[in-house]
Amino acid sequence: MAHPYTKVRLLFFICLFSLFGVNSQNAEVLGSVNAEDSVVPYVNILLKGTQLGTASDEAGIYKLSNIPPGNYKITATVLGYYPYTKSISLTANQQLRLDIELKILPEQLDETVVTGTLKPVNRLESPVPVEVYSPTFLKKNPTSNIFEALQNVNGVRPQINCNVCNTGDIHINGLEGPYTLVLIDGMPIVSGLGTVYGLSGIPNSLIKHIEIVKGPASSLYGSEAVGGLINIITKFPIEAPDFVVDAFATGWGEYNLDIGTKFQIGKSTDVLLGINYFNYDTPIDNNEDNFTDVTLQDRISLFQKWNFKRSNSRIFSLAGRFFYEDRWGGELQWTPQYRGGNEIYGESIYTRRWEVLGKYQLPLKEKMLFTFSYNDHNQNSVYGDISYLADQRIGFAQLVWDKPLASHDLLFGTALRYNYYDDNTTATSFLGNNKADEVVIPSLFVQDEIRLAKKHSLLLGMRYDYDSRHGNIYTPRMAYKWKFTDHDILRLNAGTGFRVVNLFTEEHAALTGARDVVIAEALKPERSVNVNVNYMKKIYADNGTFINLDASAFYTHFNNIIIPDYDSDPNQILYDNLNGVAVSQGLSANLDFVFPNGLKLLVGATFQDVSNTEEGIRSKQILTESFSATWNLSYDFRSIDLSVDYTGNLYGPMRLPLLGELDPRQEYSPTWSIQNIQFTYKGLENFEVYGGVKNLLNWTPNNGNPFIIARSDDPFDQNVQFNSSGDVVATADNPYALTFDPSYVYGPNQGIRGFFGLRYVLN
Template structure:
């Protein structure tokens, strides 16, 4: 290890020793107290007010529903619990000297209390069980089970969703949903499609967890509501409103590799009718580590900052008006260990250096009329200055979006009518972009959710887009929901999607300089047809146990699919419209359970088949696993104020981009798994201390392979011999006839490492 790494580990040991000493001392020093967990028969109730009537003794439950009242004098009291949306709880108790009482509390919801609300599937706020479109919801508590520096990394424990690193050197990546490539996933912030193409991975970084209300994920095409890019699914990051946000929250952690992450968030009241949410995220990693011995950085060095703010304005009749903005800047580089900025763009020492500047603005304004008319708008500007070896890539992308929706209920019909206008601008310095691509796409859409009977509803909708490059585009969809019982829901969804492609905003492998990029034709929009059958089961136990089973069968068929061809010529990436079919199909299931004892678990599994068929030949899609598994086991030791979370994932073999028959690297990945454990101590008011180990198995993708990066010792191919046809000639120095290629990547190069962090929150 370097001296800096040794210093980091020493600090980590001192911090952990101090925490455990504090735990031991506090356990011994405690006096009479009352503790327990607050449940609503489904899950923990966070931030409930707990107090002893007639005294000044009070507290609130944490995000796990756990409460602790300390330093209680001997006597008789009335324990009271109040929280918005639930009936008040009251219980007479008697406590002796130095006595500890464990009193679990079950609350009953008021008639106004709804289960988790979702908006992504229909553009309307409805309870999750009432939505005709299956929506998966993940709270900030889920993100804390395995703390990461970005939502991009946190999604590794969501079933059917996989963060894919696309470049061994620069470590940029995208999100795969049900085995589909990252460009098929649309990322939203508060329902606004401000993240696409060039900015996908950056849209999942830099928003403090303390300001995130929930993350909603829809699997399958959503183009009928959101337009292009929403072909395979979408991820909607919903930020808190001012009533739910903490007054101040801080979260900082470091790892044994030298990664530092800081999240700050809070709210400010400006006058009586204006609230401001402010968040800052800073991440830094500047250690040069090469554990696999190829003279290339195992992890890209990064220095980034993101500033987020959201203004909310109170208006008459509770009409909506909010305005948010975010600024993001990042400097990252990876490459040969000897690389320094003066080698940027040259051909002496290989490095990939990316400067990214991005800003975004988005807002919602409900018109001051009797009808429910909502105007939404967003704009983002993304500038990227990067070099891949001696290949420069300078790009600008701007996306403007505005949308007006009218929401109206008439009898058994719940109608949503909308009009949208999207502005796309893209320009780069590559040969594939002869001139700037600038287009305005107007859209109209309508959907009607019909209440057929007490337990049956049907949603039908259609969207019309006009693209001057491709003409008229229609995307219909339908969704049927059958609420068989209060605890059993069956949903059937079918719809179409479309996507207009810009290659270089999506595939960093095309920019490494290792392969020539060949575009054989004018690329037409991709289209898809999807069917999804979903079953949701809720199980309530007599002892307070609550569980859900969520299972789906999915099928998506693509026409005009555009996928990179790494196989025809190992020195090229060939792009064209697939003259055949591309299919993604499979089954997926999640099981979640919460027990009064403090034990909870989540299990997920997906079996999938993603392949393309052209000219009678069928082939599995590259970098797509055949099965995945995810899990999270957690237990709260309430007497110790300590919780333990064990999280992990498992990925089946996936086909990898090798350089032909002579490449000694494996054509398929092995079965691999990343597992983590975390301990969280909550014994100090407003503070949480957490620490643990990531990648317990110390797994890295170089296992079983002679190397990961082909010809890492000759990244500019100066010693590679080519024949007259451009094919590589085998030589004594290059017996396998390879060229430099860092695109062989399917998992992170970081091995086992410890981490330690601290959270502070004022409500």
């Protein structure tokens, strides 16, 4: 007979093995939690109707174990995101991999922004209206560069300035490209020569978001920030996916590849690495003028960002970028052997550019941040038989002290900017001797944001710059915010601006070789006064629909504005200070709808009047539309993991540069639109497959015009006859009395095309 203690032990082991057997039948669910290619930490994950739950860790990873077989609903919730629910079925011993993709709530639009005030603030609390565009917005119409991506931002228009080389700039609220300052991580790294090329080569996967300020910002950022600024914020390494590849090709033979990754060096250094490569080498001439419709390009860009962990979470980061591009456009027979000659016309541009920028928070009790940047831009260009060889270097250093004091939020700063520019043109030639343009501009600025009451705040700012060429320059600024309800905000911004012009780094029309450039002596700095009124309202409907209204009225008044005169002489571009005033004024509004069924609509419109008045004669500014609109319609077919994005823009007529009274081309552009559609399938783990059609309407500027490039059959004007006054004479060979001119351009000359891409993201 067994001992009673033996029976007890036997019973204990039987129960233990039984329990182990039951547990061995249990399943587990594991995966990552992401949103817009970024991990989401500390998300609550539960199985509805049970006590089983967990939370994602700092890297967004979660794991649910010991789940009995059965059918469940798994939920994921965290502040700022839509709740996630998915039905799952588990069998014995199953390990289910489930990566959760969260959707950002509309309230997440109130994220932290830095551009308006030089300090991190909640977007709703900023006295300066800041528009924020996420990588998701960029994905809705995939492009190879930020320049093209901005075509779907209301009030912002990428302007192509040359039919042959396809260089361009960014217009904000009708103001020319040089009035827009472009920054990377808050550093004025993109300016002058770099405006054309600096918006290319930043992998979209490494962009956290883009902040846009429409209106005066010279008191914080200096000369170029007269009409507005664009700040490209890159991700910190901890926010980025472990590895991402995004590649697409188009029916025109364009190929774009983005690669991004992150890694650690030791315990205190995180590194972000991005590579962008773009290639287009198939000459296409759909308008049959023997010129390439689109510039051929071979481009590579390398970007790296280092983030160093320090005590007390102090900031220290370094970033660098190298950019090289070989682009050419011209007659189809052109090859590099004709570069710079007068046999076959071509415009060939070799660009080499490198940049470095950094942020370092001083190890003090006071919050003081030192930022710096430096870029070196080398350009070797030929426009037909005219060469343009240029070097530009810009160094920038800034120290900012952020000091809250009672109801005041003070910001003190000092900056030093170094500009170097040299080329082989008359811009740096004095009495036959070459002399580089080199200047150091020290600056001081102060800003005080005053909390007047619970719903009212006032921002006052002043900047002082000393330019040895122009003396003391003062730019005051004011911003007032009235948050009269939790969902209604009124903002008033006003300020002055100044801009010192270097035409050859900004006006690429001056370099085409088609017209002589005439520069008046002693060009004066441009000065402006800018006022912007902004109203934002949020509406939450009972059925879960969200509506956001963002409307603005703007007014800018210029003195001494420098405008290229194409009209006085068809063979010249005359640059001089306007003897009068220039005004840009208008209304702009965005409406953002988010419906609970997965439908999203963002629509915007801008109406503007941009004119110059000289000697009592008022005229519309050339190459400026009177109205524009953008839209972005998206819908998720959640049951089949398919998203559809329909994007587009619409531009009203703009006055175009004609060559004389006999020029048969249209004086005003028609109302035109570019529309795109994209389908994205997300049903594969870690993969997205996308494709669609760009320019659905097949619109190009040659629609309705006999030609776009004047005298494309005689690009060196060998058969053009002139009279004794230098005017072109009409002949049988030249009945319209024209010279070669590729400056008649107002939109992209690329027709309908399909595209297909693949995106892989590993977290």
